[in-house]
Amino acid sequence: MADLHLPGTLTPLFPGLPRRLDLEAATVGGAIDELERRWPGLFDRLCEPGPTLRTHIHVYVDRERASLATPLEARSRVDVIAAISGG
Amino acid sequence: MPKTLLLVGTRKGAFLLESDADRRDWTVRGPYCEAWPVYHAVHDAVTGTIYAAAASEWHGSAIWRSSDLGETWAMSSEGISYGEDSPRKVSKVSTLAARNGRVLAGVEAPGIFESKDGGETFSLLTTLAGQPGSEAWDDPANQPPGHLGISAIALDKENDSRFWAIVQGVGLFETTDDATSWTPRNRGLRADWPRPHEEVGFCVHKVVRSDDKRLYQQNHVGMHRSDDDGHTWTEITEGLPTEFGFAAAAHPHDRDTFYVVPLAPLHGRTMPDGKATVWQTKDAGSSWKPLRKGLPQENANLGVLREAMAIDTYDVPGLYFGTSTGQLFASNDEGGSWSEIASYLPPISSVEVAILD
Numbered sequence: 001m002a003d004l005h006l007p008g009t010l011t012p013l014f015p016g017l018p019r020r021l022d023l024e025a026a027t028v029g030g031a032i033d034e035l036e037r038r039w040p041g042l043f044d045r046l047c048e049p050g051p052t053l054r055t056h057i058h059v060y061v062d063r064e065r066a067s068l069a070t071p072l073e074a075r076s077r078v079d080v081i082a083a084i085s086g087g
Numbered sequence: 088m089p090k091t092l093l094l095v096g097t098r099k100g101a102f103l104l105e106s107d108a109d110r111r112d113w114t115v116r117g118p119y120c121e122a123w124p125v126y127h128a129v130h131d132a133v134t135g136t137i138y139a140a141a142a143s144e145w146h147g148s149a150i151w152r153s154s155d156l157g158e159t160w161a162m163s164s165e166g167i168s169y170g171e172d173s174p175r176k177v178s179k180v181s182t183l184a185a186r187n188g189r190v191l192a193g194v195e196a197p198g199i200f201e202s203k204d205g206g207e208t209f210s211l212l213t214t215l216a217g218q219p220g221s222e223a224w225d226d227p228a229n230q231p232p233g234h235l236g237i238s239a240i241a242l243d244k245e246n247d248s249r250f251w252a253i254v255q256g257v258g259l260f261e262t263t264d265d266a267t268s269w270t271p272r273n274r275g276l277r278a279d280w281p282r283p284h285e286e287v288g289f290c291v292h293k294v295v296r297s298d299d300k301r302l303y304q305q306n307h308v309g310m311h312r313s314d315d316d317g318h319t320w321t322e323i324t325e326g327l328p329t330e331f332g333f334a335a336a337a338h339p340h341d342r343d344t345f346y347v348v349p350l351a352p353l354h355g356r357t358m359p360d361g362k363a364t365v366w367q368t369k370d371a372g373s374s375w376k377p378l379r380k381g382l383p384q385e386n387a388n389l390g391v392l393r394e395a396m397a398i399d400t401y402d403v404p405g406l407y408f409g410t411s412t413g414q415l416f417a418s419n420d421e422g423g424s425w426s427e428i429a430s431y432l433p434p435i436s437s438v439e440v441a442i443l444d
Contacts, residue, residue, distance in 0.1 A: 041162075049170065
């Protein structure tokens with residue numbers, strides 16, 4: 001099970017979505033697909049057509065910058081970050 | 088007694104202001120939409136639903152909706168995409184129009200999506216394919232952000248199949264068959280730059296419907312009036328302090344009365360000489376009168392964006408405008424006098440008004 005950490009900007013958009021949860025997935029993209037299955041519409045908040053991660057959404061797997069294709073290990077920590085923007 | 092509702096889109100969410108029919112005292116609620124930048128918020132008079140076009144820098148574009156006057160909100164972007172394989176990208180939803188349960192959403196790159204289920208899902212209605220100038224907005228190298236979009240949609244007051252769409256920097260287009268076909272409506276407009284096509288290449292900022300046959304327009308270079316449904320335009324700038332501006336409003340009961348907010352052109356784009364002024368014509372543009380009573384007249388370097396002025400439909404209409412520095416001004420006497428009804432909102436993108444019975 002990957003240990004998934006989500007940004008605080010995401011949780012108010014989807015009732016019941018926690019900041020942290022365990023997910024079974026082979027890749028980052030697979031983890032986001034599983035989130036979409038449980039909270040429809042969530043995929044569009046993290047990804048754009050391609051599909052690819054949105055410009056200001058950064059994902060790290062065990063502290064390394066990741067893409068949708070990055071594989072996940074059984075105990076991977078996945079951090080989804082709303083990167084520098086706003087103001 | 089009816090309630091007056093102002094819908095204000097800002098860089099940090101949507102706000103709602105309420106008053107009675109006197110429109111003197113206002114309460115402010117917000118921010119809504121999780122404080123996402125809101126470009127345009129509108130109200131569907133038939134269903135009572137509020138829609139807000141928003142674009143988060145992190146989470147992309149979506150359209151928020153509330154069916155209980157802002158108490159609860161949901162959002163969706165389902166279907167607002169040109170598809171995985173298309174070179175065209177949607178960077179944001181720029182503008183909305185809602186009536187009779189149908190929502191039209193104008194986006195960048197230019198296209199209009201529609202929802203027939205109250206904003207839960209959307210589908211592509213049109214890209215104005217084949218129109219002169221469309222080769223520029225279809226070019227993958229010209230995809231947004233920073234390129235062309237549908238900046239405004241103007242509905243016909245009677246016919247749901249007829250509406251006008253502005254393509255930013257290209258011009259005005261009309262459909263009379265619900266977006267199956269389009270016709271450029273720019274004849275007589277001025278452009279101070281080279282244009283590759285006879286029918287397009289105009290910088291239309293705002294178009295408002297006055298009554299059957301008459302339209303008014305604030306252009307990058309001048310105010311214009313059409314008395315034949317937009318088929319031809321006549322410039323009516325003379326008498327105004329500048330030819331540039333964004334916002335415009337047509338009187339709901341007098342076809343000859345029209346309001347604009349001229350701004351200094353070039354980089355400034357604020358009210359000339361630091362004097363906050365709305366300009367009114369009561370003779371279809373033959374002459375203009377400044378409306379200043381109650382508005383700040385010293386060091387008021389205020390900008391007003393395209394959708395940031397509205398007029399209500401009471402017998403004596405109220406006028407409203409919001410500034411790009413967060414002040415909201417209202418008049419309950421057709422612009423004769425003004426008061427500042429909110430002072431510290433985030434930068435204001437849009438102001439719309441609804442009367443609730």
